Amino acid sequence: MILVFGKSGQVSRELARQADVTALGREDCDLMQPGAAAQAIAEHAPSVVINASAYTAVDRAETETEAALRLNAQAPGEMARACATRGLPFLHISTDYVFDGSGTAPWTETDPVAPKNAYGQTKLEGEQAVRDSGAQALILRTSWVFSAHGTNFVKTMLRLSETRDHLSIVGDQVGGPTPAADIAATLLTCARAMQEGQPGGTYHYAGQPAVSWAGFAREIFCQAGKTTVVEDIPTTAYPTPAQRPLNSRLDCAKLATDFSVNQPAWQDSLSRVLRESGA
Template sequence: MRLPKDGPIMVVGRSGQVATALARSGNPRIRCVGRPDLDFDRPETVTAAMEAINPVMVVNAAAWTAVDAAEDHVEAATRANRDGPALLARLCAQRDIPLVHISTDYVFDGRKGSPYVESDPTCPRTVYGRTKREGEEAVLAAHARAIILRTAWVYSAHGKNFVKTMLNAGEKHPTLRVVGDQHGNPTSATDLADAILKIVACLESRDWSEDMAGIYHAAGTGDATWHELARVTLHEAARHGRPMPEILSITTADWPTPAERPADSRLACDRLSTVFGIRLPEWRQSVARTVTEILGPTVS
């Protein structure tokens, strides 16, 4: 069975970075929906949205992503990250339509010492990571045509994210202190949206097979520390006439947070390339494009 080449693709999480990137892709099939029209805290709205849109495919880009706040709001994070996705998966299974569900590198504890592959055991250290892992498990248990994309360190020109935070801080402060002992894969929301649309194209051109289902890692190519990501971001901003602050590398212990971050959550993304022929761009190139999108043309 192939994905129809017409009919709406419902994207859940209307105000989020990935949903915004999909909406801005220009694909006329994308139908973004979010609160209050679809609210995981009100399950009846999920069913109503599915009936109203009648999609041929669903992308779930909605989640509780406030990592620290989740520590004190366990039930709300569970509804957003486990129960809501599980309901979506059941509804997609009833309709026999594919579901792409976005997950996170925080399902790992960051102690492996090398990039994680999809089959590595999960061991989340936070409420956010635990509820996202439970969401993965619930989605896979409910639907045989589910594709889970674990991603990491997402940024874009829209919403709240690290790149925008660094641009704002760099304009206001001559010296910045940024954690330099956590490692991951910076990922452009635009690149992730492009990867999802390439998966759509694959499902349109190929019959569904069981090996398409399951978990994939989908993150920017190459890895960095937060300090490196800040440095590249602000060097790009300097090309646009912004001041270049001094960026000091500090340790995780110097910047304590309520939720423990993985020290090394790098993701190996080979399965996405093997099955779908997709590899996301090198992260520095995508940071440069994002900074240009935010700040405009470079200063000559």
């Protein structure tokens, strides 16, 4: 049995659609409570544990640091240690925000980390807690997640296009939009391989080709048949409490080599998401 922490998130919902999993929401396991994750693992006795839960409110994390630290670092550490004790594979989702966003080259797994905001820092501390646990653990860094449910850029753009004929969108932040369904499929592929003895490690997984937020918006409107015009603006023209990385490109070659998982073409997945959204 696969135990999934997280129930309402984008990846959690896709995991439940693709496999027979037991998904735990806050009502089932309050990760803000120390020891709750370990207790859930003991009670459910799974064969694999996937952590698809996180504190993802990037701007609020600048002030709600204790909650972000609890959910993004301390709770995953508890999960991983519980898995290490029981000899269970543990898979954990992380983010490109552990990097500083400089340059234009895709980030590799061995590049130096230097998060620029509280969210990225708590996710980095979560990675370290998982590594320190001694578990057979896989950390999957991803970026710009989208699906037909939850809160994400695609849904926001569709909503805004209903009332706006012109939008100013950041054009100097570049990354790989990543379908939640593909992240879920990748986690399940890796989980099966780990059950057969494949070691874990840190891996990158993101959609291709790289695109700016403005370019992503244009493709959303094009595929959805919207007439909303997109104007590129620099990050400096759209200040936010948390600093965003300019370069979110991820080098995903290692995942392809070790698990035969290739990067998804996000435009194709966008078409499926738009159909599911009724756009």
